[in-house]
Amino acid sequence: MPKANRPFIIVAYHRGRSAEGNLEDQLTMDLGLRDRVAIVGGSSRGIGRAIAIAFAKEGASVTICARNEAALRRTEIELARIGSQHHVLAIPADLSIPRDIRRVVRDTYNRFDQIGILVTHVAGTDIGPAVEFEDEVISAAFEANFFSAIRLSREVIPHMKQQHWGRIINLLSGPAQQAAEGMALSTSSQMAVMGYFKTLANELAPFNITVNNVISGPVDTELFMSRLDDQAEEQGELSEELLKRAIAAIPIGRLGKPEEVGDLVAFLASERAGFVTGTSVIADGGRFQGIR
Numbered sequence: 216m217p218k219a220n221r222p223f224i225i226v227a228y229h230r231g232r233s234a235e236g237n238l239e240d241q242l243t244m245d246l247g248l249r250d251r252v253a254i255v256g257g258s259s260r261g262i263g264r265a266i267a268i269a270f271a272k273e274g275a276s277v278t279i280c281a282r283n284e285a286a287l288r289r290t291e292i293e294l295a296r297i298g299s300q301h302h303v304l305a306i307p308a309d310l311s312i313p314r315d316i317r318r319v320v321r322d323t324y325n326r327f328d329q330i331g332i333l334v335t336h337v338a339g340t341d342i343g344p345a346v347e348f349e350d351e352v353i354s355a356a357f358e359a360n361f362f363s364a365i366r367l368s369r370e371v372i373p374h375m376k377q378q379h380w381g382r383i384i385n386l387l388s389g390p391a392q393q394a395a396e397g398m399a400l401s402t403s404s405q406m407a408v409m410g411y412f413k414t415l416a417n418e419l420a421p422f423n424i425t426v427n428n429v430i431s432g433p434v435d436t437e438l439f440m441s442r443l444d445d446q447a448e449e450q451g452e453l454s455e456e457l458l459k460r461a462i463a464a465i466p467i468g469r470l471g472k473p474e475e476v477g478d479l480v481a482f483l484a485s486e487r488a489g490f491v492t493g494t495s496v497i498a499d500g501g502r503f504q505g506i507r
Contacts, residue, residue: 246273246481246482246484246485246486246487247485247486247487248270248273248274248275248332248481248484248485248486249273249274249275250274250275250276251270251275251276251331251332251484252275252276252277252278252323252327252329252330252331252332253267253270253275253276253277253278253331253332253333253334253484254277254278254280254319254320254323254330254332254333254334254367254371255267255270255277255278255279255280255334255336256280256281256310256334256335256336256363256367257280257281257310257336257338257386258277258279258280258281258287258290258334258336259279259281259283259286259287259289259290260281260283260286260290260436260437260438261434261436261437261438261439261473262336262386262431262434262436262473262476262477263279263281263334263336263386264279264290264293264473265473265474265476265477266334266386266476266477266480266481267279267290267294267477268293268294268297268474268477269474269477269478269480269481270332270481270484271294271297271298271302271303272297273481273485274298275302275332276298276301276302276303276304276327277294277302277303277304278303278304278305278306278319278322278323278326278327279291279294279303279304279305279306280305280306280307280308280310280319281307281308282307282308282309284307287305287307288305290305291303291305304322304323304326304327306318306319306322306323310335310363310367311338311355311358311359311362311363313366316363316366316367316370317370319367320367320370320371324374329374329378330371330374330375331374331375331378331380331381331382332381332382332383332384332484333367333368333371333381333382333383333384334384334385334386334480334484335363335364335367335368335383335384335385335386335408336386337359337360337385337386337387337388337401337404337405337408338359338360338363339438340356340359340360340398340400340401340404342397342398342400343397344397344399345399345400348399348400352400353400356400356401356403356404357404357407359404360401360404360405360407360408361404361407361408361411364385364408364411364412365411368383368412368415371383372419372424375419375422375424376422376424379422379423380423380424381419381422381423381424381425382424382425382427382483382484383412383415383419383424383425383426383427384426384427384428384429384480384483384484385408385409385412385427385428385429386428386429386431386476386480387405387408387409387428387429387430387431387495388401388405388430388431389430389431389432389433389499389502389503408428409428409495412426412428413426413493416492416493417493420492420493423489425483425488425489425491425492426492426493427483427491427492427493427494427495427496428494428495428496429476429479429480429483429495429496429498430495430496430497430498430499430503431471431476431498431499432465432471432497432498432499432500432502432503433461433462433465433470433471433499433500433502434470434471434472434473434475434476435470435471435472435473436473439470440454443457443458443461464502465499465500465501465502466500466501466502467500467501468500469500470500471498471499471500475498476498479496479498483496
């Protein structure tokens with residue numbers, strides 16, 4: 216092949232420091248998140264924590280919030296080591312409570328003077344036959360998932376419109392895409408999120424604000440393993456057998472890693488995903504077999 220026609224690739228080369236303080240050579244893709252400000256709900260552990268870490272590694276400032284203050288403080292320390300204490304704000308909060316939502320958004324703006332990224336995170340719901348749920352239980356599920364996402368978005372959208380840039384990403388779980396036994400509350404509340412935010416994506420597109428969902432399958436977290444143990448106890452089976460069956464249903468042959476979901480969310484929040492809006496991205500190792 217003539218020299219002039221040879222294909223070539225330009226790679227950004229970055230020389231940085233590891234957590235231990237030693238210089239290390241790294242190849243990086245700049246996602247354009249440096250100096251952006253993100254609020255990540257349910258971010259003390261598991262996938263939420265991995266998302267916050269992914270943002271911090273890209274140079275963003277991050278507000279983390281969750282009800283478990285002890286776990287929240289541990290994640291705060293971890294994020295401060297990645298960036299600095301100045302770039303992380305930890306707020307103990309219950310995002311199903313409107314006044315906590317207003318406090319998280321207000322304190323974030325007062326600290327960082329902007330808000331560009333919001334990641335909502337669904338809460339767990341009661342499991343059981345759909346016909347047996349009382350109104351109070353159904354209302355609690357929608358408060359935790361549907362209304363919390365709406366209220367958070369409503370609080371941050373004025374800031375995003377002002378800077379003509381924003382990213383809203385809802386982190387959902389498997390029942391959002393197909394019905395599962397005992398998961399009526401999870402399915403219905405998450406489908407409501409998908410419907411509402413599809414319309415919101417159209418309304419916000421002219422302001423350069425994208426709105427998307429990430430639907431994650433089984434991911435190797437403490438919460439997933441705890442629920443597996445509870446299910447095994449209820450059914451009188453071994454947790455190991457339930458885990459084998461869960462993995463057997465995943466074509467890729469393993470559970471997901473929190474970091475994989477975190478990196479996906481970071482990409483959707485980036486400049487490189489600016490043409491992606493109003494859609495749901497599935498990260499489940501091929502588990503969902505529908506065509507969409």
